[in-house]
Amino acid sequence: MTTTLTPRRPRPPAQPATLRARRLPAYAAPVIAVAALLLAAALVYGAGIGGPVLVVVVGALLYLAGLFVAANAVEGRRSARNRTWSALIHSAFVLAVLPLASVVWTLVSKGSERLDANFFGTSMNNIGARDANGGAYHAIVGTLQQVGIATLITVPLGVLCAIYIVEYGRGRFAFTIRFFVDVMTGIPSIVTGLFVLAFWVLIVSPWFNDGRPGFSGFAAALALSVLMLPTVVRSTEEMLRLVPAPLREGAYALGVPKWKTILRVVLPTALPGIVTGIMLAVARAAGETAPVLLVAGGGAAINFNPFENNQSSLALFVYQQAGEASKYSPARAWTAALTLVALVLVLTVAAKLLARRNRLGR
Amino acid sequence: MGDTPQRSAHAGTGGNPVATSHERPAGASARVAERPGNPGRPDGGLGGGGALPRARAFGAERAFRGLTLAAGTTVLVVIAAIAIFLVAKAVPALRANNESFWTFEGWFPNDDPPQFGIGALAFGTVLSSLLALLMAVPVALGIALYLSHYAPRRLGNTLGFLIDLLAAVPSVVFGLWGRDYFAQPVADLSAWLNRHFGWIPIFGDGPYGNSILLGSLVLAIMVLPIVTSLSREVFRQTPTANEEAALALGATRWEMIRTAVLPYGRPGVIAAVMLGLGRALGETIALALTLGSTYAISFNILASGGNSIAANIANRFAEANDTGRGALIASGLVLFAITLIVNITARAIIYRRREFTESAA
Known part of the structure; x- marks a missing residue:
């Protein structure tokens, strides 16, 4: 063995104190x-x-x-x-x-x-201050319908707007649109509520409602879609920009017209990211109270028709129960809040997981 | 962008339609020449082989283009419509107003003659938002730095995910918590502040309860996850080369953050703070539940009272008659103008430093 033959090395000298700072x-x-x-x-x-x-x-x-x-x-x-x-x-x-x-x-x-079947199966119709039961069924129905309609309005509009900004828009006009989408992100929810109140509830809907202001779930959906629009546009826009240019160029080289390239090549590639953005927008809209308070009016009974008469929503239910004097209302408010948060979190977590699987990710 | 073959191969659904459309008659495929003046790509003029079909005056291409243009214009229309309709409903109420809209401290639009003024409300809105940001931003930046540069990677990612989730919690939940469970500690804190720092004008006498302090604390807690989550994203995108260069030059961790991370993240952080400010200015329900709903301009942030434009709209909407609604819409118009100014300023700052913020903001 060679090691036995080599002379033992002297131990290295202790490091001088000057090389190592004192700690x-x-x-x-x-x-x-x-x-x-x-x-x-x-x-x-x-x-x-x-x-x-x-x-x-x-x-x-x-x-x-x-x-x-x-x-x-x-x-x-x-x-x-x-x-x-x-x-x-x-x-x-x-x-x-x-x-x-x-x-x-x-x-x-x-x-x-109050996390029981009664809470999810009944409304607040005929529930007085002394009644311990009563639930949020009507509010859940309202939330789902309003958010659903708002999504139906916003998604085509938002995606098309993003396509315009990314694929077609040039020069000042496209820049202006992009700038105002950014500005729109910051519009407070209560202002969108007031807008729909002034525009739809007080001016347009009285025409076909015998002159009475038409508070309805649809009005709330309109307000929510104004809120969701900038979020959807921004996230779609970001995703469309991430689609690799060679994909487009390949399609053009094969003679595919531009609109078909966008619909068949660009959009499917960006789809997971777009869906993530939409889900986040939906989650935010579902938690909004103020617009619903102004234009849907709230209500204690179940109303399956979003186009007529007052509707409630989970967030509004929480707010209204918080303002009530009954000793049972805090429990209802908190349970509704928990339900709302659960709904929002499920959407958010799903969106984040989807984003993680997205191959175009940054 | 570094495009790998594997990536474009995975475009999946995007691949097939291309192949199928190739099987179509050759004439149809030449329609690509309809796109005149597409920069960066050769088109028009170059296609030699004989007569190309003429661009149709109204084809699918134009229709689709027009559709997207219409959708893009909708954004401008909506913003203009917001301004127009709010003005249309606000003007009659403002005409009926018997007092100065800007200075009168009170809100009686349902009376005859109606009297209402925005002064106290706008003051409360700005004061509570600024206080909230003053408290939230330093803490939020601290957390963002902790999550991106101090915490172990796995822990940082997990906590960051949780913060993202908290940013999605609806404001009504924070408002309810603030009113029912946070008011008492804040009242105690107010009493303590008043006893020992009462000589500072903002820490005036009670009664303590639903005060500006409570409202802005709740706002701060609400804004915190939003600002944290956005600035964490920005800090994480700092180029590793910059950080390592700083460390290699012998910088301590803090010096590395100060010289490499913070300058890189500044535009993104400004954007995050402005977004937080926008949220705080427009926050309705949390403040409707936690402010005292009075109509006086007072710098005493401890005493019960305070109000904001948005909270006032939520509180007074149910009882409002026609003029009352007009008055609330007028106050909403003021809020719209304030947030519009804040947003446009923020966007102008960001757009000026665009190369940094393209991904960050």
């Missing part, structure tokens, strides 16, 4: 944290200015200051900055998780109280 020992951070908490407790209770929450807050601030001072003394200024920012970023995370977790916990624990 805070691993126990420094917890020690500073405990010291900061103790000091905070002493300060807060000593001065009598607050309770345990304040101790934690003051403790966190003292910890940040202490960490900076200690690291500054041992490791230098740059490293001290690094450590302090790192601690700040971590604490931002903790700070935000607390309320969000509280929302989710309240939603699940309160929402499961």
Whole structure:
């Protein structure tokens, strides 16, 4: 064996202290944290200015200051900055998780109280303040119909608009359209509600409704489709841009006309991404309360006809139950909220999973 | 875009129609020449072999093109229609108004003569939105950085997915939570702030309850996932080469973030914040449930009270008569104008730095 023949190497000399910067020992951070908490407790209770929450807050601030001072003394200024920012970023995370977790916990624990067949099988018709039962069947019907109609209106319109922007539009006009689609993304939902109120409910529908303003589920669907349109256009547009140019060129080379290339080659390629965008838009629309409140009017009874008379929706049901004085209404409100969130989340998760399988992904 | 053969082979459904349409009579396929002036692609003029069929005056190509053009124009029509119809319904109410629409603090449009003013509402809208953003944005950026650059990759992805889901939770849920479960802690906090920092004018005396502070905290919690999820996307798209170059030059992690990640993500972050601002300005139900619904301009954010344009519309709609509806529509018009200005400003900022934001915004 060769190793036995070679002379033993001398051990490498210990690294000189100058090559490696001095570092805070691993126990420094917890020690500073405990010291900061103790000091905070002493300060807060000593001065009598607050309770345990304040101790934690003051403790966190003292910890940040202490960490900076200690690291500054041992490791230098740059490293001290690094450590302090790192601690700040971590604490931002903790700070935000607390309320969000509280929302989710309240939603699940309160929402499961009325999660029974009666809730999903009955409406609020003839339910007085002293009645414990009553449910959201009418609201679920309303949500599904309104969102369905809104999707039927929005999807062809939005996809065609995106096709115009990507495939046909040139110059100033296409740019203007694109710009206003972006601007439309920011229009508040209540304004779309007011628009449909002014346009459809108060001006157009009285013509064929004996002069009375026609609150209806269809009006809500119109308002929701105004909300969904920019989302659908933007996501479709992004997906169409991702379709590789050689696919188009191949089709043109075979003599396929442009419109057919778009319908048969470009759209099918971009389809999964487009569906993802549509589902996200639907999820957002399903959670909107304000437009439905203004133009569908709400109602306690089941109404299967979206074109006539008031309709409710899940989000509106939550809002109306929240405003009621009955001691049973909070439970109904939370259960409806849980149902709504479940509906929205199912749509969102499905959309995200679909997006993950999308081959065109960025 | 790097297009791989595997990718175009997977265009799946896109492949077949091309093959089938090839089997059609040769004359039909030459219709591609109908597209005059298509930049970047050779067309017209070049096809030698004899007489090509003339472009038809009304073919499927033109019809489809016209259809998409109509759909594109719809967007402009809708935006114009929003402005026109809101104005049409607002003007009669504004004429009937007996007080100054801009300065009067109160909302009695159903009275005779009607009196209503937007001042307090617009003030409350702007104040609560700005407060909410002031609280939410630093925290949201912190979380976004944590998820993209500090957390272990798997954990970051999982939490990021959860944040995306929270961004989809409807606002009515946040409003209900804020009113029923968050109001008490905020009232305690208000009392504490007033006791120890009462000398600052915004921390005035109670009664504490549904205050601007509660409203803007709920707004902040609502906006947080939206801003986080958008800025996380942007931060994650920072070119790895930039990050590694910074690290190779000896930067600490924070210095790397400051010099490589934040400058790259700035336009995207501005877009995210503006989107959050848009949401906050237009938020209706959460504020209708958590604000005190008064009509006074006051900088005291602790006391019960406060109102916003959108919340006022939701609260007062049920009782409104014809003039009342007109008055609410007039206030909606003001909100529309505010959000339009905010949005156009934001878009102008983004479009100026387009090369960065094409994917980010």
